[in-house]
Amino acid sequence: MATYKITVNGQRRDVTVDPSTPLLWVLREDLKLTGTKYGCGIGLCGACTVHLAGEATRSCGLPVSEVGDQEVVTIEGIGVDRVGRTVQEAWVKKDVVQCGYCQSGQIMAAVALLKATPRPSQADIEGSMTNLCRCATYVRIRAAIQDASTRLI
Amino acid sequence: MRFAYQPDKGHLSRRTFLRASAVAAGGLLVSLHFDFPALAQNAEALPAPPDAYIHIKPDGRIVIAVRHIEMGQGVLTSLPMIVAEELDADWSQVSAELAPAGDAYKAPPLGIQSTSGSWSVRYGYQQHREFGARIRAMLVGAAADRWKVRPDECRTEAGVVRGPGGQSAGYGELADDAARRPMPEQVVLKNPGDFRIIGKSTRRMDSRPKTDGSQKFALDIDLPGMKIALIARPPVFGARVKAFDAQAVRSMEGVRDVFEIPLVKGSAVAVVADRFWSAKQARDQLKIDWDFSSVERADSQELRARYQALAKTRGTVALSRGDKTALSKTTPSQHLVAEYELPYLAAAALECLNMTLRYDGDRAEAWIPSQFATLDQGVLAQALGLDPSQVTLHVVFAGGGFGRRSPLDGNVPFEAAAIAKRVRGTPIKLIYTREDDMRSGYYRPMTTHRVEIAIGGDGMPWAWQHVAVGQSFIIGTAMEKTFIKDGVDPLVIEGAVNNKYRIPNFEVSVHHPAVSVPVYTLRSVGHSQNTFVMETLIDELAVRAKADPFAYRLKLLDPEATKVRDALTLLEEKSRWRNNLASGRAAGIACADYWDTGIACAAEVSVVDNRPRVHRVTVAIACGLPVNPLSIEAQCQGAIGFGLTQLMSAITLKDGEVEQSNFDGFRPPYMSDAPAAIDVYIVPSNDAPLGVGEPATPVISPAVVNGLARLTGKRYRILPIDAV
Numbered sequence: 001m002a003t004y005k006i007t008v009n010g011q012r013r014d015v016t017v018d019p020s021t022p023l024l025w026v027l028r029e030d031l032k033l034t035g036t037k038y039g040c041g042i043g044l045c046g047a048c049t050v051h052l053a054g055e056a057t058r059s060c061g062l063p064v065s066e067v068g069d070q071e072v073v074t075i076e077g078i079g080v081d082r083v084g085r086t087v088q089e090a091w092v093k094k095d096v097v098q099c100g101y102c103q104s105g106q107i108m109a110a111v112a113l114l115k116a117t118p119r120p121s122q123a124d125i126e127g128s129m130t131n132l133c134r135c136a137t138y139v140r141i142r143a144a145i146q147d148a149s150t151r152l153i
Numbered sequence: 154m155r156f157a158y159q160p161d162k163g164h165l166s167r168r169t170f171l172r173a174s175a176v177a178a179g180g181l182l183v184s185l186h187f188d189f190p191a192l193a194q195n196a197e198a199l200p201a202p203p204d205a206y207i208h209i210k211p212d213g214r215i216v217i218a219v220r221h222i223e224m225g226q227g228v229l230t231s232l233p234m235i236v237a238e239e240l241d242a243d244w245s246q247v248s249a250e251l252a253p254a255g256d257a258y259k260a261p262p263l264g265i266q267s268t269s270g271s272w273s274v275r276y277g278y279q280q281h282r283e284f285g286a287r288i289r290a291m292l293v294g295a296a297a298d299r300w301k302v303r304p305d306e307c308r309t310e311a312g313v314v315r316g317p318g319g320q321s322a323g324y325g326e327l328a329d330d331a332a333r334r335p336m337p338e339q340v341v342l343k344n345p346g347d348f349r350i351i352g353k354s355t356r357r358m359d360s361r362p363k364t365d366g367s368q369k370f371a372l373d374i375d376l377p378g379m380k381i382a383l384i385a386r387p388p389v390f391g392a393r394v395k396a397f398d399a400q401a402v403r404s405m406e407g408v409r410d411v412f413e414i415p416l417v418k419g420s421a422v423a424v425v426a427d428r429f430w431s432a433k434q435a436r437d438q439l440k441i442d443w444d445f446s447s448v449e450r451a452d453s454q455e456l457r458a459r460y461q462a463l464a465k466t467r468g469t470v471a472l473s474r475g476d477k478t479a480l481s482k483t484t485p486s487q488h489l490v491a492e493y494e495l496p497y498l499a500a501a502a503l504e505c506l507n508m509t510l511r512y513d514g515d516r517a518e519a520w521i522p523s524q525f526a527t528l529d530q531g532v533l534a535q536a537l538g539l540d541p542s543q544v545t546l547h548v549v550f551a552g553g554g555f556g557r558r559s560p561l562d563g564n565v566p567f568e569a570a571a572i573a574k575r576v577r578g579t580p581i582k583l584i585y586t587r588e589d590d591m592r593s594g595y596y597r598p599m600t601t602h603r604v605e606i607a608i609g610g611d612g613m614p615w616a617w618q619h620v621a622v623g624q625s626f627i628i629g630t631a632m633e634k635t636f637i638k639d640g641v642d643p644l645v646i647e648g649a650v651n652n653k654y655r656i657p658n659f660e661v662s663v664h665h666p667a668v669s670v671p672v673y674t675l676r677s678v679g680h681s682q683n684t685f686v687m688e689t690l691i692d693e694l695a696v697r698a699k700a701d702p703f704a705y706r707l708k709l710l711d712p713e714a715t716k717v718r719d720a721l722t723l724l725e726e727k728s729r730w731r732n733n734l735a736s737g738r739a740a741g742i743a744c745a746d747y748w749d750t751g752i753a754c755a756a757e758v759s760v761v762d763n764r765p766r767v768h769r770v771t772v773a774i775a776c777g778l779p780v781n782p783l784s785i786e787a788q789c790q791g792a793i794g795f796g797l798t799q800l801m802s803a804i805t806l807k808d809g810e811v812e813q814s815n816f817d818g819f820r821p822p823y824m825s826d827a828p829a830a831i832d833v834y835i836v837p838s839n840d841a842p843l844g845v846g847e848p849a850t851p852v853i854s855p856a857v858v859n860g861l862a863r864l865t866g867k868r869y870r871i872l873p874i875d876a877v
Contacts, residue, residue: 001406018406021430029428034373035366037552038429039503040587044816047503075366091364095356095783098791099225100363101370101503101552122829129824132816134503134553135225136794138824139831140787 006067008033009077019065024048026064027074035075035104039132046131049105050074056112075104083152084111090148098135105131110145119149171287175332179211180325182332183288184257206257207236207288213312213325215240215247220258220277221268222524223251223359224502224554225791226846227784228273230358232281234781235274238350239285239343242324243312249358254526254546266527269559269674271748271844274780278842286340288331295330296322345778345839354783359550371522371549374509376580380409381429382572383436383584385422387443389809390451390594390669393420395444402438407431411439414571417564418671419448423572425581433586449669450809453599456668457494460601460622464492468620468662471641472650475658479616483607489697491604491690493870495682496803497596499819500675504552505590506565511580512573516543521566522551524559532563536570555676555795560595561630564671591819592811594671596804597678598624598645602686607658612698613709616658619649619686623679624672625665640665644674648683648851653714653746654691654706670806676795677850680747685799685872688743688855693868702742702859716751716775716843717744719836724773727834728755738768741860747848751775751836754793754852756828758860760877765800765861767828770853775836776843785845786833792849793831797822799872800854 003016006023008031015030022041027033027050039047041060048060051073078084087110097103106129113120113128120128125145133141176182182205208216217236223229233249236242252258258266261276289309296314297304299322306317315321345352362368387393399411399422407427414423422441426432480488509520510533517537523529526548527541534541551558569583585593600623609615625642627633636643641663643650649661675681695705703725710718721744731740737759744753757769772789779785802819805812813819858869865877 017428018430018434020434021428025428025430028373032375033366034369034375037370037503038372038505040816042587042815042817045503079365088364092356092360095360095787097225097357097360097363098227098787099223099503099551099553100359100368103363104366107364126825126829132503132821132823134501134555134795134821136791136797136822136827137787138794138827139790139829141824142829 002065004064004067006064006072007069008072009074015064017064020063023050023059023062023064023067023072027059033074033076037101037104039102044132045102046105046109047102049108049131051108051112054115056109075108078108078111081111083114086151087111087114087144087148090144090151094140094144094147096137096140096144098137102131102133106133106141110141110148113145114149114152118153120145171284171336173291173332173334173336175329176208179329180332181209181288181291181328183207183284207284209288209324209328211325211328213243213246213323215242215324217247217249218252218258219249220252220260220266221273222522222526222548222551222554224268224522224524224551224558226788227357227781228268230355231274231781231784232277233358234350234355235278235281236285238348239282240289241309241311244350246312251548251550253548254530256527259527265525267559268524268554269556271846271848274842275844278780282342283340286342287337290337290340291331291334292324292327294334295327299330351780352778352782355781356783368550370504370552371509371520372504372507372552372584374520374549374582376509376511379509379580379582380425380427380576381432381584382423382425382581383432383586384414384568384589385424385436385439385441386416386589386593387419387421389445389448390671391419391448393444394422395442397422397439397441401440402435405431405435408435410576411435412575414568417562417567425572425576429584448809451668451670451806452808453805456599457601459666460599461492463622463664463666464601464603464620466620468622468664469640470660470662471646473660477660479658480605480607480618483616487608489606489608489693491870493602493686495600495685495799495872496805497599497670498675498799498802499591499596499804500555500557501591501819501821502551502553502555502557505587506557506585506593507583508565508569509580509582510569510573512537512570512577514577516545517573518545519566519569520547520549522549522554522558524554524556528561529563529566532566533570536567537574556674556678557595560671560673561632564595587816588814591814595673596670597675597681598626598672600645600682602682604686604690606690606694608694608697612694612700614656614694617656617660619661620664621646621649621661621683622664622666623682624668624670626672626674628665644679646679646683648680648745649687651746652687653711653717654709655711656709676792677747677847680745680851681796681799684743684745684851685855688745688852689858689868689870692741692743692855692859692862696862706744714746716749717746717753718751719775720744720751720753720773723834723836724753724755724771727773727832728771730757730769731755737864739860739863741856741858741863743852743855743859745848745852747851748844750843750845750848752848752852754849754856756853756856756860758857758864760861760864763876765857765874765877767797767857770828770831772831772833772849773836774833774845774848775838776845776848777838777840778842779835780842782835785835788845789833789849790831792847793853794822794827796850796853797826797857800857801826801873803873
């Protein structure tokens with residue numbers, strides 16, 4: 001066990017855990033931020049996507065010992081950001097969610113995409129949105145990203 | 154779970170017991186009890202309130218309990234819409250919550266609290282309208298008394314009763330008075346032309362919590378003192394623990410206990426720890442010596458050979474129509490013989506299987522994302538030696554279900570009970586890792602089909618003999634007596650026996666081999682295989698006859714099969730893009746009668762890197778009155794994506810072990826695999842609503858394969874498609 005100081009959604013937090021513990025489980029179990037989801041544990045599904053120093057990052061394979069002073073933003077914190085809030089609103093407007101389990105990760109990926117590429121083409125969307133949705137809400141995800149993009153410009 | 158139940162007769166004749174009561178905090182609480190004459194196991198022991206269905210609070214807010222789990226299908230929104238319509242509620246004041254397990258929430262047609270079969274709206278429609286209308290009548294009665302006018306002089310709109318002299322009172326103000334009135338026996342329901350909520354595209358109730366991270370799913374349940382449990386399962390179904398080294402892991406940081414537990418079949422080792430990561434590290438390091446002595450090592454290659462041989466012989470006849478010897482009376486040159494192999498499939502819901510349980514000796518409390526709540530409650534009660542009334546079961550939001558959260562043997566609560574018994578008093582959350590989930594069985598069964606067809610002089614099928622080989626879903630379960638007739642599991646051959654094509658000489662027979670791999674009803678169940686077989690063959694026949702695929706199907710379909718005909722006709726009109734395709738692209742279509750819902754789709758396909766690529770899909774659905782068109786569109790779009798899975802992925806076994814363990818080996822469709830556009834059209838209707846959650850699932854894979862055949866001239870009868 002070791003103690004780490006990490007910054008999550010703008011707050012400094014101390015956590016005492018096994019150094020190999022993935023950031024995902026620190027967020028979920030120690031910080032009680034359960035909006036970030038466990039789906040596969042090996043970075044394939046994207047349900048655990050957070051922003052690490054602004055980059056969409058899969059937290060299930062990232063040991064907490066490697067986070068360092070890079071800022072972590074989760075779905076619980078993304079709404080204070082203009083792009084984040086606009087994407088969340090677009091998700092509601094387009095009625096994207098079904099079971100909703102993957103959608104935290106989808107939204108985090110979409111926000112990162114729109115920050116890097118404010119006017120994404122369909123090919124950009126397809127290239128960046130590599131998160132699995134078993135309910136297959138992909139058509140509405142595409143529409144919501146386009147909707148958010150128009151509202152942000 | 155489903156069976157050939159006649160739905161539209163049942164719900165009105167059933168005796169219902171509605172009770173209104175005032176609640177301490179104020180307002181009107183309506184609870185409901187009803188019995189099931191056909192499945193009356195609990196009819197004589199009606200439960201006491203508070204099994205509240207609808208609560209009108211003094212401030213006018215209305216809370217509606219939904220008796221089905223919300224796992225993405227939108228039931229949390231659609232059933233309250235139905236109540237709110239007849240209640241004339243202000244939709245903005247309506248909220249919904251998931252009902253716990255309870256007799257009051259048992260639902261037709263099975264008489265258990267289940268979410269399956271695309272049934273929730275279909276079987277809840279009439280009943281939920283009546284709830285709303287009865288409560289509205291009580292509120293109107295309370296207002297009429299207050300104003301000393303006749304009820305028929307009052308009207309309601311958006312949560313307010315208005316009197317003849319300009320009086321008005323909100324539902325919240327009237328709730329206490331209404332609670333003291335008798336429940337009306339007879340109510341008049343609205344004319345569909347007057348609907349304000351039903352039929353209007355309505356956004357989901359659960360969008361906001363599912364977009365800001367606040368929605369609690371089962372895996373998010375957190376109780377004081379709760380521990381995490383993981384299970385080291387046998388690598389072969391049914392194997393038992395012979396010995397294991399508990400000491401080696403017991404001393405690991407955070408590990409609380411390590412012990413053997415029984416499984417529904419075989420046994421396993423459970424690890425209980427403070428956190429997930431400790432539990433997983435300990436579980437993964439366990440050294441277990443397994444006893445394989447009495448287990449069957451199922452192997453896909455061996456099963457294929459065995460099934461192929463079986464398919465060459467007639468099975469137990471499930472349906473026979475016309476002349477049994479028709480095939481032998483035609484010349485072989487007019488024959489088409491087709492053999493299909495369709496794999497095991499995992500549901501692979503994104504939220505892995507899990508549940509939380511606290512057992513205190515004389516009572517238990519469980520949090521389960523359960524599709525079969527009262528069955529799971531019963532499994533827990535039996536395993537813990539309790540009465541079901543001592544088991545409180547909270548139904549929790551599920552990150553997908555697709556059938557996997559409803560096995561009849563309640564395998565997950567069975568395991569959780571074994572762990573909770575050992576750590577009595579400590580709440581435990583049993584978590585399956587993705588690998589556990591994917592290798593845990595309860596798959597859509599692998600099936601083999603052999604179909605022999607004699608084609609008539611008019612190019613239409615004259616005789617058709619379909620032999621299906623597939624494990625039964627039901628034989629060996631508690632439901633066997635109810636559903637298995639003459640050794641035939643109707644779920645395995647649905648979509649074949651009940652298709653609406655008028656083939657004069659038609660036979661379906663089935664073999665149900667016993668295999669150690671647990672199977673269950675994946676979204677769209679037997680249709681996922683039989684509709685693939687039917688629709689690819691009908692298409693092949695149309696091509697041979699040089700006929701238009703729509704015209705050929707409409708000619709062969711029963712003239713009375715109006716729903717599927719309507720869907721096909723609408724699809725033809727809405728998919729004119731088929732006539733204007735770029736080079737290298739082709740369109741394929743498929744249709745089905747899915748338990749009375751008519752469904753049809755057209756897919757635009759090409760071949761990219763030797764793989765099928767689906768660019769665009771158009772869906773037409775005839776599902777009776779569309780309660781929430783926005784949700785129907787979502788369900789059809791999602792079902793199309795889900796239905797693509799069998800073209801891409803499979804669960805296979807080698808020497809008894811499942812070969813896939815995560816989304817690399819079993820790859821469901823990602824965005825880049827799914828069509829960029831899925832347009833959904835609904836046939837307008839005021840007929841009673843039908844199911845919408847599953848119907849589009851089975852039509853997409855045949856539509857894609859029919860399109861591919863037009864590009865390549867080849868037929869694809871073995872799934873998944875490794876290369877085009």
